[in-house]
Amino acid sequence: MLERALTEPPLRALPADAAALLRELNAPPRLAAHLRAVHDVAVELVDWLAAHHPAAAFDRRAVLFGAATHDIGKTVHPEELSAPGSRHERAGQKVLLDLGFEPRLARFAATHASWTAPGLELDDLIVSLADKVWKARRVADLEDLVVGSLAGASGREPWAVFLGLDEHLERLGSGADSRLAFQNDYSTSAARRSGEARSGAAVPCVAARRELRSAWAAAEGGRSGG
Ligand SMILES: [Fe+2]
Secondary structure (H helix, E strand, O other), X not given: OHHHHHHOOOOOOOOHHHHHHHHXXXXXXXXXXXXXXXXXXXXXXXXXXXXXXXXXXXXXXXHHXXXXXXXXXXXXXXXXXXXXXXXXXXXXXXXXXXXXXXXXXXXXXXXXXXXXXXXXXXXXXXXXXXHHHOOOOOOHHHHHHHHHHHHHHHOOOHHHHHHHHHHHHHHHHOOHHHHHHHHHOOOOXXXXXXXXXXXXXXXXXXHHHHHHHHHHHHHHHOOOOO
């Protein structure tokens, strides 16, 4: 079921390193489906930003990796797939750091639900925005921060920036029902793997960690800016 959640159309495939990570952690299919929904919206957001706000500085690949992994801590706290909770946030950051991912990539797991915290960048805000808009949720203070960042970069009036963003978010929100249906089609329970302990997330093997790190390093070599 995890494999189907990672590959079933019509949502875009996750970045290869994020998909490999979910397979390695034997993620619950519902989590993989959710990450695909948020990642799909994040792609729409960064494409729109690149076209309409070329002065805005963000790291496209980091944002998409962040969208594709932001709830990875729910492999440690699967109860938060079906009930509110924030324990997955720090746990997810730790999972990624323990696997050798750089802090600038692991941070999204911890920041995606706390957009008013000091020191956050546009990258963090985009991931947070995607994590709301995928289900057509609009959050005024988060959108104000995005508008402020875009207006500051372009020198345009905030109201004009908001009008354009609002129109795009409404358009993205119109696809929420089908994304919710896609996500809710998948189980919140991970499949048991042979020989696996009954509780606790699977511990990735050293070879898989090395593979994930080298996949990222190879991609970084060809990375272009946002
Ligand atoms: Fe999420």
